[in-house]
Structure formats: structure tokens, C-alpha cells
Amino acid sequence: MFDTLYIGTSGLLGNAKGLKIVSNNLANVNTPGFKGAQLRFGALFEQGGGVTAGHGEPQAAAGQGVTTLGAQLNFRPGSDQSTGNALDQSINGNGMFVVRRDGELRYTRAGDFSFNGKEVLVNGNGDHVQALSAGGELTDITLDALGSNPAKVTTTVSFNNNLTSNVAVPPVDATVNGVPIVDLVGGSHTVNLSFKDIGGGAYTVTVTDGVTGGATLGTGTLRYSGGQPSVSNNAFTFQYSTAGVPPFTVKLDFSKTSNNPATTNLQMGSADGRVAGVRTAQTIGSDGFINVTYSNGEKGKGQRLALAQFVTEDDLVQDNGAAFSKTKTGAVSYGYAGTDAYGSLVSGHREGSNVDLAEEFSNLIVMQRGYQAASHVISTTNDMIQELFDMKGHR
Incomplete structure (x- = not known):
């Protein structure tokens, strides 16, 4: 009969551990990346095979309660x-x-x-x-x-789109203003370009400093044949110089432009220079x-x-x-x-956490009922032992 007390106690301890794990799962329902766990239970049996029944057949060993086998983690993805x-x-x-x-x-x-x-x-x-x-x-x-990100000096500026061919008298000239230039120390500047039609698909390009009344920095000649830039005259270079900055060479590339009667929409395509950035x-x-x-x-x-x-x-x-x-x-x-x-x-x-609230509340009820059942076993066993003592005391 006293073994029954130990069995009931093992049930109390086991279900108490289960309640602890369930409560930990519920407490971490909002913990990012949390993985819930579930307690594993195992039965305890007598060692030695028990006693022999009346016909010489071994009687099944009486149980000795419950033990816990540790918590098993659930690695399914969280929400x-x-x-x-x-x-x-x-x-x-x-x-x-x-x-x-x-x-x-x-x-x-x-x-x-x-x-x-x-x-x-x-x-x-x-x-x-x-x-x-x-x-x-x-x-x-x-x-x-x-x-x-460190500054990078401008070495090449490319242009695209169309430069109108000579369809008017006098010829129509074009300009492209505000072309960005970055100097050797990372300073930012602009230059302006003006295009003068000199006939025969040729243009004189003048580069001036972008400031008001800026000085002329260089000139070059562009040539087109059949509306496409000439291989030998589709780019030219100029020297950019300003106070406190050593002069450096900049290439103006027009190899991706065209020369058709359509409206002039010549514009800068790209420039390899950049100012410093944070x-x-x-x-x-x-x-x-x-x-x-x-x-x-x-x-x-x-x-x-x-x-x-x-x-x-x-x-x-x-x-x-x-x-x-x-x-x-x-x-x-x-x-x-x-x-x-x-x-x-x-x-x-x-x-998020992979804890399933519905599942955990179900487990909570199961653990609670198990704990209550084990406590009733102990209470009933205690009453039986007390009754036995009372019977012996009155003999």
C-alpha cells in the first residue's frame, strides 16, 4: 500500500514538470525564433518479474509509477x-x-x-x-x-540621342548645359557645350566652364556620315582646370549619338566621375x-x-x-x-515562436488533470492507511 504513495508522488512530480514546460512555452509565445517543447513520459515497472500466479504462470509485474524522459523540442518553423x-x-x-x-x-x-x-x-x-x-x-x-564612398575624378562623359542635321537656313545650333565634372580632389563642377553646324555633317563643339561667363576650356570637331558618327571624329578631349586644382583630361564621347533631321534631344548619358558619399x-x-x-x-x-x-x-x-x-x-x-x-x-x-496556443492550452488541461488524479491517489491511499491504523488500534 505504501508503494501506492510513491506511485502517486511520481505522478505529481511528472505532471508538475509537464506544467512547467507548458508554462514556459506559453510565456515565450511572442519570443522570436522560440521553439516549443513537450515532455515525454515513461512507465516504471518492478524489476525481477513479480510473483507467480496459482497455476505457475508468472503474474504481470505491478507498475511503479511514471518517470519523465526529458523534453522533446519541436523544430517546425515559427509564424x-x-x-x-x-x-x-x-x-x-x-x-x-x-x-x-x-x-x-x-x-x-x-x-x-x-x-x-x-x-x-x-x-x-x-x-x-x-x-x-x-x-x-x-x-x-x-x-x-x-x-x-571616395570621390572619383571624371575621365569620360558619354552622350546619346539626336543632334539635328542642317535643315534650316541659317543652321540651327544646339547646346547642352550643366554637364557634371568631378575634379582630382573630389570637387563638383559643371561645363556647358555649344554645337556649331559647319556643314557637311560636321560640328564645332565648344566647352566652357559652367559658371556665369565661364572661360572656354577647349574645342573639338564632330563628324557624321549618313546620320551616324564618324569613327575617327566621334569624340575629343579637353583639359579642365580651376584654381587650386591641377588640370586633368576629360573625354567627351558622342559615339552613341545620331544626326538626323528630327528635333535635337542630345543629352548626357553617363559620366564616370562621382563626388564623395557617406x-x-x-x-x-x-x-x-x-x-x-x-x-x-x-x-x-x-x-x-x-x-x-x-x-x-x-x-x-x-x-x-x-x-x-x-x-x-x-x-x-x-x-x-x-x-x-x-x-x-x-x-x-x-x-516568430512556433508555439501553438490551442495545443498548449490542451496540454495544460491534460497536465492539470494528471496532477489532480495523482493527488487523489495519494489522498485515497492516505485515507486507507489511516483506516488501517484505526482498525489496528481498536482490536
Whole structure:
């Protein structure tokens, strides 16, 4: 009879552990990347096979209660949450983010990222998000090398569209004003171009400084044949010079223009110079690269996020902050989003908790009923023992 007390106690302890796990799941229903768990139960039996029945057949061993076999993690994907933050990332497919906490590596599906005051990419717990280098090394992700975009001197300016051929008397001249030029020290300037029709499909081009009353910087000749620019006269160079800046050569390329009777719509197509720019925005692409935008319109690319994969879920041990540690015998491989068997990244989203409220409330009721049943066993056994003592006391 006293064994019944131990059996009831094992039920109380087991269901109490189950209630603890259910309550932890419910408490983390809003924790990004959290993986819920479920307690596993196992029956306890007597050792030795029990007693023999009247006909010599062994009697089934009496049970000794319940034991817990540990919590089993549920690694199904969590809910998709749209955050609007371009740095937040959700993994569409396999893989886990790699973070460094107190010098140790952790693994998580939580992608709530931001750059801290030291321009290091961190998650919501302050763990340093890791990049994978071309040499296979894991390093912190930082914006230190992407703070600015240096100026570049203008060497070539290209033009496109049409320059009207001579269909009027006197000939119609054309101008293109405000052509940007960047000097050797990163200063920004403009030049103006004027086109003089000299007959025979030829034009004299005069380059003047873009300031009011600007000086002439150079001249050149363009030639067209059959409406197309001549190979030998479709470009020319001039020297740009201004106070405090050494002179430098700029090429004006008209090889993509035409010379037809249509209206003149000649315009600058591209220029290879740029002023210096500062970083104005940073995002993470679906391939895991850090992408930045500068104030001069240029773009830059930084490090690439690392993703990790494990052979089996048993290689992971749950840690705090929706993160996991690798077991001593666990094998891990690293790679990039969108390659091999690794999933792609979805910017502006993050993976929420995978806790199912309906399922957890059902488990809560089951654990509660189990706890109540075990307590009733103990209460009933106590009453029976008390009655036995009372019977012995009155004999």
C-alpha cells in the first residue's frame, strides 16, 4: 500500500514538470525564433518479474509509477512576421543564423537584427551575428569598412540621342548645359557645350566652364556620315582646370549619338566621375550580403551572413534567448543563403515562436488533470492507511 504513495508522488512530480514546460512555452509565445517543447513520459515497472500466479504462470509485474524522459523540442518553423525593418531576416528553408555570445557560438532562427553603437550587427539579445568569409572563417559583421564612398575624378562623359542635321537656313545650333565634372580632389563642377553646324555633317563643339561667363576650356570637331558618327571624329578631349586644382583630361564621347533631321534631344548619358558619399542606408539581401547606399547614389557590398546546418536535431541543446548550443559530439556545417541546401533570406520579416496556443492550452488541461488524479491517489491511499491504523488500534 505504501508503494501506492510513491506511485502517486511520481505522478505529481511528472505532471508538475509537464506544467512547467507548458508554462514556459506559453510565456515565450511572442519570443522570436522560440521553439516549443513537450515532455515525454515513461512507465516504471518492478524489476525481477513479480510473483507467480496459482497455476505457475508468472503474474504481470505491478507498475511503479511514471518517470519523465526529458523534453522533446519541436523544430517546425515559427509564424512569419512582417516587421518593416530592412535588417530583419527570416530563413525560407533550411539553416540557422550563427551568433557569438560571450565568446561562444550559438545558433538561432531568430532574425531580429540591428547595428549597435559600434556598427556591429547584433540580434535582439545583443549577440554578435556572424559572417562567413571566403576562407571559411566566422567573423563579426561590421560597417567599419563601408562608412564612405571616395570621390572619383571624371575621365569620360558619354552622350546619346539626336543632334539635328542642317535643315534650316541659317543652321540651327544646339547646346547642352550643366554637364557634371568631378575634379582630382573630389570637387563638383559643371561645363556647358555649344554645337556649331559647319556643314557637311560636321560640328564645332565648344566647352566652357559652367559658371556665369565661364572661360572656354577647349574645342573639338564632330563628324557624321549618313546620320551616324564618324569613327575617327566621334569624340575629343579637353583639359579642365580651376584654381587650386591641377588640370586633368576629360573625354567627351558622342559615339552613341545620331544626326538626323528630327528635333535635337542630345543629352548626357553617363559620366564616370562621382563626388564623395557617406552611407545613408544599409540592408541585407536575400543572398545574405550586407548592401549599403551612399549619398552620391553609389552602392556598396559588405560581408555575407553565415548559415549553419546540423545532421540531426539531437546535436542541439536549447539555450536562453531562443538560441541553441552545439553538443560536444554534434557536427555542424556552414554556408550561405541560397546555396546548396540552405534556404534564402526574406528581408523585413522574422520568424516568430512556433508555439501553438490551442495545443498548449490542451496540454495544460491534460497536465492539470494528471496532477489532480495523482493527488487523489495519494489522498485515497492516505485515507486507507489511516483506516488501517484505526482498525489496528481498536482490536
